Amino acid sequence: MDTLTDTISTINEATGKAIATFQEQVLAFNRDVVAALGKIELPSWLPTPEATDTNVDALVKQAYEFQAGRMEADKQFVLGLVDIWAQPARKASASSSAK
Numbered sequence: 001m002d003t004l005t006d007t008i009s010t011i012n013e014a015t016g017k018a019i020a021t022f023q024e025q026v027l028a029f030n031r032d033v034v035a036a037l038g039k040i041e042l043p044s045w046l047p048t049p050e051a052t053d054t055n056v057d058a059l060v061k062q063a064y065e066f067q068a069g070r071m072e073a074d075k076q077f078v079l080g081l082v083d084i085w086a087q088p089a090r091k092a093s094a095s096s097s098a099k
Contacts, residue, residue, distance in 0.1 A: 001009070042048065
């Protein structure tokens with residue numbers, strides 16, 4: 001790989017680790033909040049959410065499948081743009097080399 005690709009790869013790895021660390025902290029905080037709320041009695045005037053039959057796992061799966069599809073479509077779009085713009089650049093480079 002070239003140095004630009006290596007640099008971007010290194011940055012992406014560090015970013016991924018930072019995001020994972022942040023997400024772990026958010027999960028830990030939410031576990032602590034839920035545990036603390038379980039120890040107190042909520043006031044009667046505070047509305048409590050009704051239990052629903054919504055399958056949250058299926059809802060999350062559907063959302064991520066949509067996002068994965070969008071990512072693939074975006075990738076194809078960007079590759080198409082690169083192909084479109086790379087052709088004139090190759091031709092310009094070839095004609096300047098021929099001179």
